[in-house]
Amino acid sequence: xxxxxxxxxxxxxxxxxxxxxxxxxxxxxxxxxxxxxxxxxxxxxxxxxxxxxxxxxxxxxxxxxxxxxxxxxxxxxxxxxxxxxxxxxxxxxxxxxxxxxxxxxxxxxxxxxxxxxxxxxxxxxxxxxxxxxxxxxxxxxxxxxxxxxxxxxxxxxxxxxxxxxxxxxxxxxxxxxxxxxxxxxxxxxxxxxxxxxxxxxxxxxxxxxxxxxxxxxxxxxxxxxxxxxxxxxxxxxxxxxxxxxxxxxxxxxxxxxxxxxxxxx
Numbered sequence: 001x002x003x004x005x006x007x008x009x010x011x012x013x014x015x016x017x018x019x020x021x022x023x024x025x026x027x028x029x030x031x032x033x034x035x036x037x038x039x040x041x042x043x044x045x046x047x048x049x050x051x052x053x054x055x056x057x058x059x060x061x062x063x064x065x066x067x068x069x070x071x072x073x074x075x076x077x078x079x080x081x082x083x084x085x086x087x088x089x090x091x092x093x094x095x096x097x098x099x100x101x102x103x104x105x106x107x108x109x110x111x112x113x114x115x116x117x118x119x120x121x122x123x124x125x126x127x128x129x130x131x132x133x134x135x136x137x138x139x140x141x142x143x144x145x146x147x148x149x150x151x152x153x154x155x156x157x158x159x160x161x162x163x164x165x166x167x168x169x170x171x172x173x174x175x176x177x178x179x180x181x182x183x184x185x186x187x188x189x190x191x192x193x194x195x196x197x198x199x200x201x202x203x204x205x206x207x208x209x210x211x212x213x214x215x216x217x218x219x220x221x222x223x224x225x226x227x228x229x230x231x232x233x234x235x236x237x238x239x240x241x242x243x244x245x246x247x248x249x250x251x252x253x254x255x256x257x258x259x260x261x262x263x264x265x
Contacts (some may be wrong), residue, residue: 001053001117008066012073014042016126016216017118019184020105021174024130025201030050030103031062032209037087038218042072050114051106066121071098083154091223099216101265105130109173109183112183119187124233126183126216131264132198134175134256135249138166139241141174162245166252175256178263197264205229 018033020026026134034041049069050060063069075083081097087095108129118125132140142165147154165171173180184193194215200208206229213220241249250257 001064012070014102015099016101017107018103018128019107020130021054021108021113023137024104024132025198026103026105026130026203032229035226036218036224037091037093037095038098040100042102042224046104047072047102048104051110098218108180112186115183117188125190128194128196128212129181130196131177134253135246138171139245159239163248166249175253178259
């Protein structure tokens, strides 16, 4: 991480992070927090700063400069004006952010030394880590990346492609929720971490959202509950995992499934 020599407004560093991994409900949570008048969320949703900071050869790497990162945490005048108007119209109260946040799903799997840097910069940062059954998460992620994002039918994706995707080192790390949580827990106190379950989004969305609002320290007044709280966000079709892929994943992720059942299910 590069810290510029000149003045740096560290006060803009996020107060909370929504981490995934992908296909665990982070987009839903982000979508339902971004309209709250006391919350500022970065644009774009995912900055990937901390997940790419050690991979500077990655073609998607943009910057290791902390000042560059912090520029995502203030509203340009036009956007501030829009949010103020929307808040006054919708809630009859001003847009007055009390907390800043970012939602980058891949932060769930970053290395512990990067988490240590985050904790050093913001010791009281709060983290919402979303989790989901490892098989369902892997299948949903594969469908999105191999089918939907490539604009091709699911039945055109070969089993060898799916299996290569499932074996990818990053995908394997995504399934290790216990290890990811351990890394974050080693750097932050228990009260700074909230674990959210994908099933809660489906079965008790309003209650879960209320819990999240209270956790990050903003008003949970029912008037701030967005109508979209019960809507599915960023879905993929055909949620049922085909038997052959389920059998493959059950063998591949046997240890991760056991940890899931013991700690999260």
